[in-house]
Amino acid sequence: MSSSVEAITVLSSDGDEFKITVSAAKLSKPLNWMLEDVCFSDDCDEVPTIEVNSKTLVKVIEYCEKHAPRANSGASDSDAEELKKWDIEFMKMDVKDILFHILMAANYLHMEGLYDLACQTAADLMKGMTVSQIRKIFHIKNDFSSEEQEQLRRQHPGCSFD
Template identity: 45%
Template sequence: MGDSHCRCLHGFILLVVLFLSFVFSFASKIDVSFHGDEKRSLSSSINSSLSESAEYTMCATHKEAKDGKPIALDFDCEQGYVISKITYADYGQSTGSCGKFKRGNCGASNTLNIVNKKCLRKEKCKLFVPDKIFGPSHCKGALSLGMAEDDCADNGIPLPNVTSKILLLVIEYCKKHVVESKEEDLKKWDAEFMKKMEQSILFDVMMAANYLNIQSLLDLTFQTVADLLSGKTPGEIRSYFNIENDFTAEGEAEIRKVNQWAFE
């Protein structure tokens, strides 16, 4: 019975928090990853700062050498970055420009598969363009390899629903719980950890713990909110969260009747 009541209380608190997050925008919607629209050619250099993760587009089109010797195409990402995707590659007569290449009248159908195998998830990639690599394209005239949308992205884990500020708090909590093994010491640390949080930060940490599936931190934030609500009347809770009461007396009485367990 106790476990069932506890689960119901947790569910009730989560619903309250989700509602407050929606109304007051407590839940973070800031994407940690940064998607830039900077573009560069193979011969140019990047002058913009890489202090934040970013994506860049590299393009190249090379015609076959007249002497028949293989042509090398070099794709080099900045340090710490990898080629995360290749959306276009064709050994043939491509049309268009960087980021807007289109397949021409003829080309080697297996080009994209070969380029993916050789370049995907790598910091550096060198390609040669002879027929023996891609197969004859059966094109009359100049042959070319066009590649676009080779995005060099930071090789990290995206957390689109957690801000860097909140993530640092989550990491601090996880580090402490990995290092510290004494239960009493952890309880004292948890109490201080929650005590120093502002109301809005508390809800952000709760949402992050839920998103990252860190159950112990989620339980801790649930309990903290429960302690904040404990002993308060509905009017005091509304005042604490700046919630306007839009229920009629009859409507509120009906809610109390249906959810009697929450008022015991």
């Protein structure tokens, strides 16, 4: 690979092209491998595909670009503080559509920081909620069979499953 390349182009699973800087791509092990494996010089036509949809990939790249400078050089406490605030804002996203895919993507792309952040966000959404509130937030259908439900009800008469 050519060291002069500063940004690479990748395809989302929907076929859209995205640019990501080399330093940001280094936050992900698989992307890093791609950097090493694929020829990214200007005369090379090959564009690698990342199995993440466009909507999610936009967010993943946004996260990488924000975190890359710090990951590469270390940062002061005030930077860390600012980054934490940024993370909180960044995580305000649609639970059903984006958070779900961010989790899958962060796991697939081996991005520890984003993965931890997304897991914590999901867990925070469950805290202090009732079963039905959680189902609503995460768009989950109650899929216990009527037998299972009957059994749970019998075993736990005080619990609400609706």
